Amino acid sequence: MSQTQPPALQLERISRRFGSHAVLSDITLSVPPGRITCLLGESGCGKSTLLRLIAGIDRPDGGTIDLGGRRIVGPGRFTEPEARRIGFMFQDYALFPHLSVEENLAFGLQKLSRDAQRACTAEIAQRIGITHLLGRYPHSLSGGEQQRTALARALAPQPEILLMDEPFSNLDQGLRERVRRETLEILRQLGTTAILVTHDPQEALAVGDLIVLMRQGRIEQVGTPFDIYDRPHSSYAAEFMGPCNRLAGIWHQGQIETPIGRFATDLCLPDGTAALACIRPQALSIAPDGGGISARIVSKTFLGESEQIEISVHPLFEPLRMHSHERIPMAVGDKVGLLLNGAQIHVFEQSQAE
Missing domain, CATH: 2.40.50.140 (Nucleic acid-binding proteins)
Known part of the structure; x- marks a missing residue:
């Protein structure tokens, strides 16, 4: 990332408490544009909570969030989720069962005309490789087809950042590796800035351009896959990565x-x-x-x-x-x-x- 190019997302001293429990403490992080950043850590470390704060589903108790250089969260400032231009791909995909694949893809495009919606859904379906699925419904799709449909729906509004919460965990091992590889190819072809949550260090090493290892609501180490595996800063990081x-x-x-x-x-x-x-x-x-x-x-x-x-x-x-x-x-x-x-x-x- 060049010195003149701002980060796609900047978090400064983000904190979140549920009652007396500090779920996140003093999280400061720069997310590079056009790259895939992995939030990695064991269950309960705060990574999914952090993803919800970025999406606007939840509010932090302190700190600021800047998206593309503009403040979206801070003292006296909270931009609603629908105004953030952030895509969210849920772990269970959350496809609408009563809508066809084409209607699912068009769900986030309501502000466009009907013709523009059709053009956008056709384009993203072609890019993701699901044009042949447009007339089908979620219950008739395989796990891999549901995953690709959810990815296409999240990308259809052309978000500035795509958030992915354990997007491959519902797939069996063989299918998971193939769908993950296909998804990465799509994101890199599109130049998408993505933040992916995972608890699997091998997945983070395979997927991430940048890995953010979290521990008990704090950042343990940030680095490239080679940095964090070959040069761990702590015994916790060394043992978590392998x-x-x-x-x-x-x-x-x-x-x-x-x-x-x-x-x-x-x-x-x-x-x-x-x-x-x-x-x-x-x-x-x-x-x-x-x-x-x-x-x-x-x-x-x-x-x-x-x-x-x-x-x-x-x-x-x-x-x-x-x-x-x-x-x-x-x-x-x-x-x-x-x-x-x-x-x-x-x-x-x-x-x-x-």
Whole structure:
């Protein structure tokens, strides 16, 4: 985003309380135009509440919201949802069952003439690839067809921003991946600014140009998928984005000393500081020549494209988990040599690790 180009959406110190419970606290966020931003977090972290505040379905208790450089929420200012030019695609799609697909698409175009409505619905149906569905009703559509219809209806009024609340969660795994891929292609072709809510880190990594990881009503970290996965700011972020082996250690002369070895990172801590190493399962591998750290295989789980292996290493109480895309010929109970790839080891100060 250039310095002269304003963000598509700017949130400043947004807060929301329900009774004594702070659902959102001090949320400040810039959403880049023409990109897909993912709000990621576990259930109850506030991501769907934040989406409703942006849409105008709910009002914040404090803070401001600017859309395309104009203030829509702030002290003495609240722009009604219908005047915001924000599209909203609900988790259950919320298609009107008594209206045809064409009538659903035209629902947000009531201010246009009948001819203009028909032209708009025909254009968006052609772009989304649902022209053949225009005369049908929601009950006769498959899950993927309902999802595409809901997407077309949200895009028909040409919103400045499209909000999507868990839009693929109602689809089974195979269909979910295909529909998600098709949806992303459409949004990128149209240059749509979109904010998508998900609880699935793998979906966020696959979808988002920008990921906003939320935790207990606050933003834990903001970054690109590579930033947030490869350079997590906290042990929470590291473990939320993917499984980790946790090893306690002591920081000494630029390295963390653990029971199974010393690892260098770019972290800077005083010598003697208690630290925590989060080691990705893919950072572990079996030494082909039996070298490395002495270990023993305690379990193997075949996952199709990969194998999950648990390895016991003295003096650790808990086995280490590793993932391998290669077939490991050793059996449960066999002794092996374990190697570690330091690039997938994240170190944090123990007092800040939760």
